Amino acid sequence: MSIAEVKINKIAANEIILQQLASSVISGNQSRVKKEINHALHAGIPACTILNEGMIRGMTVLGRMFRDNEVYVPQVIMAAQAMEAGLKILKPFLSEFHLSYRGKVVIGTIQYDIHDLGKNIVGIFLESSGFKVLDLGVDVPTESFVRAVEKERPDLLAICAMMTTTLPYMQEVVEAVRSSPAGKGVKILVGGLPVTPRFARSIGADAYGVDADSGVKQALKLIKKGHIGKKAQVR
Amino acid sequence: MTRWSEGYIKFCSALSGEPVGVPVAAQLQDHAMCLTGCPADIFFSDPEALTEIVLLVTEYYGFDLPYLIWDVYNIEAEALGQLLKHHPFTMPDIDQTDPLIKSEKDLDKIKLIDPKSSGRMPMVLESYRLYEKYTGLVPTLQVCGPFSLACGIRSYIGMINDIEKRPKFAHEMLKRLCDDVLLPWIRVQHETVPKAKVIVVADAWGSLPNVDLRIFEEFVVPYIKRLDDGAQQYGIRVSGAGYWGESCLQEPLKLLEAKAQISRYSPLGLTGLDPDVDILGPEIFKDAAVKYDLPLVLGIDALLLNNGPVKAIIERVKRYIKAGAPGGRFAILFNNIPAHTPPRHIHTAVEAVRVYGKYPVDTDLKIKVKTPRRESFQKFIERKLADNPEGYTFSWYQAPTVSKKTFSLS
Numbered sequence: 273m274s275i276a277e278v279k280i281n282k283i284a285a286n287e288i289i290l291q292q293l294a295s296s297v298i299s300g301n302q303s304r305v306k307k308e309i310n311h312a313l314h315a316g317i318p319a320c321t322i323l324n325e326g327m328i329r330g331m332t333v334l335g336r337m338f339r340d341n342e343v344y345v346p347q348v349i350m351a352a353q354a355m356e357a358g359l360k361i362l363k364p365f366l367s368e369f370h371l372s373y374r375g376k377v378v379i380g381t382i383q384y385d386i387h388d389l390g391k392n393i394v395g396i397f398l399e400s401s402g403f404k405v406l407d408l409g410v411d412v413p414t415e416s417f418v419r420a421v422e423k424e425r426p427d428l429l430a431i432c433a434m435m436t437t438t439l440p441y442m443q444e445v446v447e448a449v450r451s452s453p454a455g456k457g458v459k460i461l462v463g464g465l466p467v468t469p470r471f472a473r474s475i476g477a478d479a480y481g482v483d484a485d486s487g488v489k490q491a492l493k494l495i496k497k498g499h500i501g502k503k504a505q506v507r
Numbered sequence: 508m509t510r511w512s513e514g515y516i517k518f519c520s521a522l523s524g525e526p527v528g529v530p531v532a533a534q535l536q537d538h539a540m541c542l543t544g545c546p547a548d549i550f551f552s553d554p555e556a557l558t559e560i561v562l563l564v565t566e567y568y569g570f571d572l573p574y575l576i577w578d579v580y581n582i583e584a585e586a587l588g589q590l591l592k593h594h595p596f597t598m599p600d601i602d603q604t605d606p607l608i609k610s611e612k613d614l615d616k617i618k619l620i621d622p623k624s625s626g627r628m629p630m631v632l633e634s635y636r637l638y639e640k641y642t643g644l645v646p647t648l649q650v651c652g653p654f655s656l657a658c659g660i661r662s663y664i665g666m667i668n669d670i671e672k673r674p675k676f677a678h679e680m681l682k683r684l685c686d687d688v689l690l691p692w693i694r695v696q697h698e699t700v701p702k703a704k705v706i707v708v709a710d711a712w713g714s715l716p717n718v719d720l721r722i723f724e725e726f727v728v729p730y731i732k733r734l735d736d737g738a739q740q741y742g743i744r745v746s747g748a749g750y751w752g753e754s755c756l757q758e759p760l761k762l763l764e765a766k767a768q769i770s771r772y773s774p775l776g777l778t779g780l781d782p783d784v785d786i787l788g789p790e791i792f793k794d795a796a797v798k799y800d801l802p803l804v805l806g807i808d809a810l811l812l813n814n815g816p817v818k819a820i821i822e823r824v825k826r827y828i829k830a831g832a833p834g835g836r837f838a839i840l841f842n843n844i845p846a847h848t849p850p851r852h853i854h855t856a857v858e859a860v861r862v863y864g865k866y867p868v869d870t871d872l873k874i875k876v877k878t879p880r881r882e883s884f885q886k887f888i889e890r891k892l893a894d895n896p897e898g899y900t901f902s903w904y905q906a907p908t909v910s911k912k913t914f915s916l917s
Contacts, residue, residue, distance in 0.1 A: 341757070345667075384595075386600050386603065387600075410603075
């Protein structure tokens with residue numbers, strides 16, 4: 273067998289390993305994800321390739337399946353947990369850049385609102401699209417959003433509201449973040465059941481996501497506008 | 508006879524055949540709380556405040572029947588010791604980050620409770636009594652569904668993990684919730700309101716896409732049936748409610764068929780809620796109701812009511828009546844009117860039901876609906892305070908903490 277043939281065979285073998293990993297992420301099989309990551313590392317596949325072409329590829333497919341109602345929230349939760357378990361193994365081999373090459377996102381549900389499911393799903397898909405996600409949780413007071421923006425200097429702030437009664441606090445957060453020195457350049461993405469594009473515009477948000485899929489698309493669009501992408505380009 | 512008797516008769520005749528007009532009711536506790544400016548801690552704990560405010564706001568808008576409902580997903584969980592988060596102007600909610608059942612070892616925390624004294628269960632019982640007293644009608648008895656209660660005390664993510672990794676434990680938890688919590692609670696509710704023939708089990712966590720059809724069939728449906736089997740000894744039937752998600756399925760009829768099975772004892776029959784009805788079209792729901800020989804209730808999008816425009820609200824009502832009303836056995840529900848919904852949107856929606864819902868239904872429905880002129884809620888409440896034919900206590904109105912500022916909504 274020639275050297276070229278050996279190389280081709282290795283590429284093909286690696287592709288099979290990565291495909292299997294992607295498929296295990298989609299099916300949310302934690303033990304198989306762990307096993308296949310170790311297998312991939314032993315086969316000499318670079319950690320960033322395992323992340324992008326195995327795990328993130330799987331989550332991207334899952335995101336499309338979720339959008340198209342081929343899978344539901346339970347499958348997304350199981351896949352996210354498998355992804356998390358896999359990342360624990362992979363993290364020592366990855367630089368900070370590989371885990372956040374799209375940028376940093378601070379995400380949270382506004383004050384007096386303790387709905388976390390929608391926010392969690394958006395967080396899962398943002399993370400699997402290459403964002404570093406810092407989750408502030410639910411019932412987050414306005415000042416906590418401002419503090420997080422000042423401390424973390426994120427590229428994007430994602431705010432979720434699930435009740436009409438708590439919508440006014442979304443406006444309060446946008447205004448408070450915008451008026452803080454660190455928050456002037458932060459892009460703000462809003463979403464949640466009662467939020468509409470008109471409301472998002474009226475409170476000065478940069479983008480609105482009707483669901484997880486559109487939330488991620490909007491986040492990526494904001495990058496393409498050049499604001500967030502700088503770090504990734506520099507690197 | 509009370510002011511509600513006519514609406515009750517209209518509802519009964521609508522759900523069993525063809526009445527004079529399509530009846531309309533609403534789930535409006537958030538909006539009622541906001542309209543009266545009553546703080547959440549009073550509204551959701553004081554049975555007089557809850558019942559009187561719901562009745563007054565229902566009367567103000569001219570709905571046919573008052574739908575008395577509280578934070579129905581919290582009552583049993585709170586009575587078991589689950590922490591709730593309380594906020595000044597929103598409904599209390601379960602703190603999903605701190606579930607009562609943290610591991611399998613905690614299963615014994617699901618203990619037989621005393622429904623006459625646990626948590627806010629006495630408030631529910633007293634609200635039933637007041638509803639009967641003020642309206643002369645039998646209230647709709649309600650409990651939280653087993654699956655939704657499990658999501659409350661175990662957290663939704665915890666429950667999904669149990670289903671996928673520890674299904675036996677998930678089934679055991681659901682069985683205990685049925686046998687040790689919900690059935691004793693149903694018994695006490697029925698003792699309080701012996702005339703009630705059906706109890707509605709609110710189980711929205713069991714909707715798609717929160718669950719898939721497999722989970723629905725294995726972890727939701729069997730426990731509604733278990734409650735129904737158990738409750739029959741008290742002379743009452745159980746009906747599952749609050750499920751949506753037909754539009755998440757390639758074959759929505761599968762979910763409609765399952766819903767028809769577990770809601771067959773409900774006087775309301777089969778329900779279709781927006782956005783599913785809007786996405787799939789009301790016809791599929793009407794066809795399913797006819798197929799399973801059930802009345803049909805279609806729920807209008809809460810956000811459409813909130814956001815408008817009025818023209819779109821009228822069109823939605825018209826579309827649903829056109830598909831649902833022919834042949835009768837049909838009603839309209841405004842499901843969960845948002846807190847800050849402009850009253851003129853609601854007045855217009857009710858007017859649209861009145862205009863388009865007259866039998867025999869005109870298939871062209873060419874008549875135009877205009878926003879009716881109505882007195883402000885403030886004037887209405889002042890008039891009610893002066894007349895007070897029902898003998899309301901208005902104790903909540905007199906409370907010094909009650910803010911009147913939201914009356915400006917009118």
